Amino acid sequence: MQLRYNYRAYPDAAQRGALAKAFGCARVVWNDCLRDRKEAHAAGLPYVKSAELS
Structure with a gap:
């Protein structure tokens, strides 16, 4: 059985920077x-x- 989940995140400025890195x-x-x-x-x-490649 395959399940799919959708999540929406609203990161703050510091979290957006960490995610971008x-x-x-x-x-x-x-x-x-x-x-x-x-x-x-x-x-x-x-x-x-x-x-x-590792």
């Missing part, structure tokens, strides 16, 4: 991993697994 860092990591996988694909190397 956290999600910004996560986005940088995602982009770095994506770039590494694209470079490996372009070089004809096998798919780079998540464990290898």
Whole structure:
């Protein structure tokens, strides 16, 4: 059974800053991993697994 929950948050200014930092860092990591996988694909190397990116 799959459940879906919707939540609405109203963070204050300090919380918005902390959330922006956290999600910004996560986005940088995602982009770095994506770039590494694209470079490996372009070089004809096998798919780079998540464990290898860690």
